[in-house]
Each structure stands twice: as C-alpha cells, then as structure tokens.
Amino acid sequence: MKQAALGGRNPVLYHQSLSSFSMPEWAAAAGYDGVILDLQHGELGLEAACGILRSLPRENAYAYARVGSLDPAPILRLLDSGARGVVAPTVESRSQTEALVAAVKYPPAGNRSLGPSRPALYPGDSYTEAGNRAVSAIAQIETKAGVDRAEEIVSTPGLDSVYIGPADLAVSYGLPGRGDWEDGPVREAIAHLREVTTAHGVTLGIYSGRPQYAVGLFADGLVDYVGLGIDLVLLNRAFGDTIAALDSARSTGSNS
Structure with a gap:
C-alpha cells in the first residue's frame, strides 16, 4: 500500500475466502475500499482468484491477494490478472522479504517477468516503472520472531507495507x-511496528474483527489501514442475527 489515506480517510478492506464474483461488488456498495483475496486459508484457488481480480476495476488500488507461499509462479499470475498488492504470510527474515520484492517488482527492483496480459493495467511512459509504483509488496508479520526482526524486514528495499496478523501473533506469545x-x-508489538515502519516510510495495516477497535487504532495513529472482517465470519454473523431476530419475534408473538 503506497499511500494509505483516501481523502483523509483510512482504507478499509475485507478478507475474502469464498470463490464469489458478487462479494466484492456487495462490499464496495457497502463502503469497503478493497479486498484481500485469501489463497492461504480460504477456499479460493488460483484460477478463481485470477477471475475475481479480472472482474475488479483496473484502477482499484486495494485489490490484494494473500498467497500461501513465496512461490513466484502464482504471484506472477495474480499480478498479471490485476492484483495491486501481494501479502506474503509469516515473514520472519530479510531473505523472505527480498524474495517477496523479487516476485512482485519488475527489474531492476525485482525479477517479475514482463507479461502484460491485461490491457492498460499500468498506464504510463514506462510500463515497468508504472507497475512497480502501482503494485505493493506486503510482508505479513504474525510471529514474535517477525516482530523481533522488524528492522531487517522493514528496511528491505522495495517493501511497501507490513500487515499484522494479530491472532497468530498472539499464539506466538503464548x-x-x-x-x-x-x-x-500484541499491543506492544503493534506500537513497535508502527515506530519501525514510520522510520522507513512503510505503511502498516492489521486485521481487525471489530469496527470500534479499528477506529481506536486509527485515532491513535497506530495503523494506516485495516482488514475489517472475513466474508465467512460476516455471513455467519448475518445468518445468526437473522435467526435470532426471528426467534425473538416468535417469542414475543407467542406471549402477546
């Protein structure tokens, strides 16, 4: 994520684990700014994720994909389909960060192969320079080891952003x-990563399940953007709330 603010507002994305072309439209209509397609934990396969990316507007700066590994082959296909950011999970070293940058960036910053399969994906005088500006290399830090090595990770040339995985990070702290x-x-790690990313001009994001918590992080200046909710969790909550409301209405009706 090159520039977090959207007219003074912090971007809000959601995690998508289902193979649905409709989900990004509904999310955008509700006011979300983008999506993190989850190829690590979700049901999404590479083909489906590439199709969803191609269905999104080319100019959507927050069309992200979280991959399961640093294998450059699927990363290349996701980028050629329009991903504007690649989130690499469990980054714990500079060498992993360098591998991420190499897969995401065109030479001389990286080793990405030139294959413009989507027309006008990166408009500009230099397609490769425009592509490197448009696409973000995002290291997900979600372990104590990653936090301890934050300086070497964040200072890696070509890294654009760090994304915190708070649940796994909590587990790594017992x-x-x-x-x-x-x-x-975990809260101390967030504050530490804020200091390190600010020092190196790298943006910082985090996953959150509660809007109130996300607002607090923004107010405290701790993060630049959030991933707010997962499609499966949001659907489960909607199903539960709907049935709970029905049961409540039935109970009220039976007592009237």
Missing part, C-alpha cells in the same frame, strides 16, 4: 489466538 488486543505483548 496467548489465545484472537485479535483486537487492547494491551499486552
């Missing part, structure tokens, strides 16, 4: 696997 920590080592 805590329950959940997010939205208000205190303790």
Whole structure:
C-alpha cells in the first residue's frame, strides 16, 4: 500500500475466502475500499482468484491477494490478472522479504517477468516503472520472531507495507489466538511496528474483527489501514442475527 489515506480517510478492506464474483461488488456498495483475496486459508484457488481480480476495476488500488507461499509462479499470475498488492504470510527474515520484492517488482527492483496480459493495467511512459509504483509488496508479520526482526524486514528495499496478523501473533506469545488486543505483548508489538515502519516510510495495516477497535487504532495513529472482517465470519454473523431476530419475534408473538 503506497499511500494509505483516501481523502483523509483510512482504507478499509475485507478478507475474502469464498470463490464469489458478487462479494466484492456487495462490499464496495457497502463502503469497503478493497479486498484481500485469501489463497492461504480460504477456499479460493488460483484460477478463481485470477477471475475475481479480472472482474475488479483496473484502477482499484486495494485489490490484494494473500498467497500461501513465496512461490513466484502464482504471484506472477495474480499480478498479471490485476492484483495491486501481494501479502506474503509469516515473514520472519530479510531473505523472505527480498524474495517477496523479487516476485512482485519488475527489474531492476525485482525479477517479475514482463507479461502484460491485461490491457492498460499500468498506464504510463514506462510500463515497468508504472507497475512497480502501482503494485505493493506486503510482508505479513504474525510471529514474535517477525516482530523481533522488524528492522531487517522493514528496511528491505522495495517493501511497501507490513500487515499484522494479530491472532497468530498472539499464539506466538503464548496467548489465545484472537485479535483486537487492547494491551499486552500484541499491543506492544503493534506500537513497535508502527515506530519501525514510520522510520522507513512503510505503511502498516492489521486485521481487525471489530469496527470500534479499528477506529481506536486509527485515532491513535497506530495503523494506516485495516482488514475489517472475513466474508465467512460476516455471513455467519448475518445468518445468526437473522435467526435470532426471528426467534425473538416468535417469542414475543407467542406471549402477546
């Protein structure tokens, strides 16, 4: 993520794990700014993810994909289909970060192969320079080892952003696997990563499950953007709320 602010507002993305072309449209209509297609944990395969990316507007700066590994082959296909950011999970070293940058960036910054399969994907005098400006290399830090090595990771040339995975990070500290920590080592890690990313001109994002928590992070200046919710969780909540409302209405009706 090159530039987090959207007219003074912090971007809000969501995680998509289902193979649905409709989901990004509904999310955009609701006010989300973009999507993180999850090829690491979700049901999404490479073919489906590439199709979804091609269905999104080329100018959507927040069409991201989280990959399962640093294998450059699927990363290349996702980028050629229009991904504007690649999130690499569990980054814990400079060498991993360098591999991410190499896969995401065109020479001389990286080793990405030139294959403009989507027309006018990067408009500009130099297609490769425009592509390197348009596409973000995003290292996901989600372990204590990653936090401890934050300086060597964040200082890697070509890295654009760090994305925090709070649940896995909590587990690495011996805590329950959940997010939205208000205190303790996870919160301290967020503050530390904010300091390091700011020093190197790299943006910082995090996954959050609660809007109130995300607003607090923005207000405290701790992050530049958030991934707010996962499609499966949001659908599960909607199903639960709907049935709970029905049951409540039935109960009220039976007592009237």
